[in-house]
Amino acid sequence: MLPLPHPQPPVLFTSMSSSSERSRQSAVPGLLPLRLRSPEILLEPNCCISECQYSNSVKTESSQGLSVEVSFQFRDPPALSRCFVRCYDLTGSQRLAQEPAVVCAAGGLALLDIPFSGDDIHPSYSDYFIYRAGPGSPSIHLLPRPYPTDYQLDMVAVLPIYDGSDDYAVVFPDVDYFMLEDRNHYTLHIYRSDRKAWRTQVACIAEKETEDARNKLVVDDTTSVVYAGNGLIGWINLWSGVVLCNVLDKKPTISFVPVPVPDQFRWKFDEFNIRPYRDMTIYNGLIKFIELKFHRGHAFNVK
Secondary structure, three states: OEOOOOOOOOEEEEOOOOHHHHHHHHOOOOOOOOOOOOOEEEEOOEOEEOOOOOOOOEEEEOOOOOEEEEEEEOOOOOOEEEEEEEEEOOOOOEOEOOOOEEEEEEOOEEEEEEEEOOOOOOOOEEEEEEEEOOOOOOEEEEOOOOOOOOEEHHHOEEEEOOOOOOOEEEEEEEHHHHHOOOOOEEEEEEEEOOOOEEEEEEEEEOOOOOHHHHHHHHOOOOOEEEEEEOOEEEEEEOOOEEEEEEOOOOOOEEEEEEOOOOHHHHHHOOOOOOOOOEEEEEEOOEEEEEEOOOOOOOOOOOO
């Protein structure tokens, strides 16, 4: 597993709460006194190690049998919602090695990375959990081992098997691909809850893609991952564009949608973080791209 390379932006998450459910949540001490005005919220990626005092709290066990509890404090955007995690062993000792993290989210699904400290018998380890906000009562599921061994955490995706489904899939792209420029495909490691099994799937690059697009697919440096609906995942690179793949198809294909790169920035790609100047997402079947332009020299009139 490779660590997250940059500080991560807030994660878009759907609370999946109906108006009646939001009314029930708002009556719990510690949550906002007002109902959530939007079903979509912004999640702080770093979780808090704390007591889980909210009505959406759920419990499960780690792969080594430790008791784990997770809950969320939902807040209306632009305020950030937070995830709270606690884990204690039978002696009452706190067993989280560091802050857990929200790796990615899609609809009412959130993938959590929870690192556990070791003991005299077991070394330290990390487990992945799927938190489902709804529909219905919240639930949490341990992603079964063995996990893929060669992947980049900021490229992992979670998605429903189909929109509105209770079942889900988690996709771990194999990062070996990005080191071998002569390949014409991705290797995807996919877990599906409806089949309760991992499988390895080859996703080929669409024949229509140009050589330039194929090169960008090879050197792609993902800044975020989005679920575009109907089994389609988008890996976004704010410099070059978005890699799209229908990951749940029998024969998934990869395509590339470029975004314009200003000429004056081409020679300094690696000199600054593009995230403060650009953002991109996919919503209701449309790719939404935003860029801020700064006019230097005449921005201030100093006398």
